[in-house]
Amino acid sequence: MSKIYILVVEDEPEVLDVVVRDLSSLEETFPIEMAVSVKEAREIIAEIEENGDKLGLAVCDHVMPGEMGVELMIDMQKQPFTERTRKVLLTGQAGLDATVEAVNHARLNRYIAKPWDPEELVKIAIDELTTYVIEHEKNLLPYLGILDAERLNEVIRSRGTVSDH
Amino acid sequence: MKQKKSQRPVWLKTAVGLILGIIGFCIPLFVTFTGLSFAGHITLGIFLMAAVFWMMEPIPIYSTSMLVIFLQVAFLSSQSPLFSEAELPGTEIQMVSEEIWSVPASAIGSGDQVFLRIGPRSSEAVEVEIVQAQNDTVLIRGNFEEGAMIVSDAGHRLTGYTPVGFSVFFGTLASPIIILFLGGFMLAGAAVKYNLDKNLTSVLLKPFGTKPMFIVLGLMLVTAVLSAFMSNTATTAMMMTVAIPIAAQVAKEDGFRIMLALSIPIAANIGGMATPIGTPPNAIVISALNAQGINIAFGTWMILALPLVAVLILAAWGIMRVFFPPKIEKFKLDLTSKFQTSPKALMLYFFFGLTVVLWVTEAQHGVPSSMVAFLPIAGLTVTSIMEKEDIRALPWEVLWLVAGGIALGISMENTGLAVWIVSSISWDVMPQIVLLLVFGLVALFMSNFLSNTVTATLLIPLAVSMGTSGIAGDGFNLIISALLIGMACNMAMLLPISTPPNAIAMSTGFIKTGDMIKVGLVIGFVGIGIALILSLFYWPLLV
Structure with missing residues (x-):
């Protein structure tokens, strides 16, 4: 079974560590990859694709040296491999223009303002990953214990993908 | 970046399964068994291959069923190259x-x-x-x-076997029991589409109040009732959406969480026994008896099964109360029912009610339940309650799985294979009750690890042939033994792999495998015990 990754892109190492720590409860099922720049993020995405795995969720800062987070997200939206990846912008300084661009061109799924509430971040990650697995995975059972079991069970009921035998 | 895990175990398991299955198919081609017809040898090959494939699952279980039908058509039908030109000297x-x-x-x-x-x-x-x-x-x-x-040639391939046309094997997919199931699938599919199952649950759960033990009893009864008419799995998934918000209100160390998550799959598994359409193993029982000219009416089945279902639900409830005593005293249960009132929804309620009433009263009006099953099949499509997409989404593979099982049963009987297998043991020295106990325990054991339907498919033709051939001695009741095996197949709920409802409950993460085994063991043995008592004192009164 191919793995579904979470990618966190953040230029400040301390902040990056905090985000990863907040999401650590998901790491057993969804391995977390870290990038300190958009450039590194692209390399990691390429590597995940090469291994035949998937990228389920990208949590991305906006203001970073070099390319901006929103640019990465717009790019991801253009690539078939990352088009359906759930995209979360985690930022304190994105202006209105950047935000509008992210929503319109990167199909941004969530916007989290810094500073954030760790519980809220996990909740959003679970929610977005639930949407991702519902859209992409045939077998939802492995995710019942970690993601939104109520939504997943509802999909199992209505889709009828698991049947008696 | 971690390296991708090796896929070796998966393909290795597939390869071993495939190779063993093919070896199984070939054994009877090279070894001649005394007393078994030529066609019996071919059937034995198909049986061995199917058994390996069903057990090890190198291919999906429904595709094994399709393969069985293909091989029967290719090698056992009167149009097959082996038999089309043959004549007895x-x-x-x-x-x-x-x-x-x-x-x-x-x-x-x-x-x-x-x-x-x-x-x-x-x-x-x-x-x-x-x-x-x-x-x-x-x-x-x-x-x-x-x-x-x-x-003049006793070893001729036609001795001991009269080939049947290939349409007999294909025809299993349109056999009355399959049509009955299709009718059930249509009703269940429409019920899910229009949220009838959820709304019924809300209404039915209300009288059970807010006390934990009563809520669990309510959940179990509602689950059992729904799973008697819908798939056990879909019922479990739906009831979990009700149970999860309750579990969220309960402290992590409270046994009540375990009880909540465990009560639903158990009740769903048990509820499946209650009607002929409750779960696929029932179809194998009914079709095997039909082949012997025995018809069990829908309502009769329910009367036969209900005491077992009721006692098992209560037993499971009591056992869980002992194992996982709830600490919480009461909690909020948010139940809102909003029955849809569009014309289509209303028509669905009408078809649902009418079909169920006609099914249950089969013995009174005499119209076979599979004929009644075409009422929802035609009715729900004529009215566009079920549309093209909905029909495509029905669990057709379950019908193929059962059809393959029925087809295999036909050849096992008419080539003499089933009799040949069971005649190797002198059963008539065993009292009927011991025989039933052995069959029940074997079925229970096997179906804990295999698909329940597959277990029924492998065991029921053997039990039937024991009855028809007289090997088991006088007093062997065909109906009772087939029923008991069928019921035992549905009592398997020891492990997460035992049934899909167990897998769902387990995956949700409130329970540990140990909890499931504890309750599953008790249910299995209590269930076999009750079924034996019924087969001695209650079932003989009715069949």
């Missing part, structure tokens, strides 16, 4: 003196039989006593008519 039996006949030595089959040639393609085995064997001829004692034709 005949010779006239010669009378020597009173009751003593002379036949060619080649006409004597294994087990001292000769075959009366009824037609070019059909024969009948007759037991004879060999008086004297000469070079090419044998003198036998037996009752024959003068001038009777016998098969």
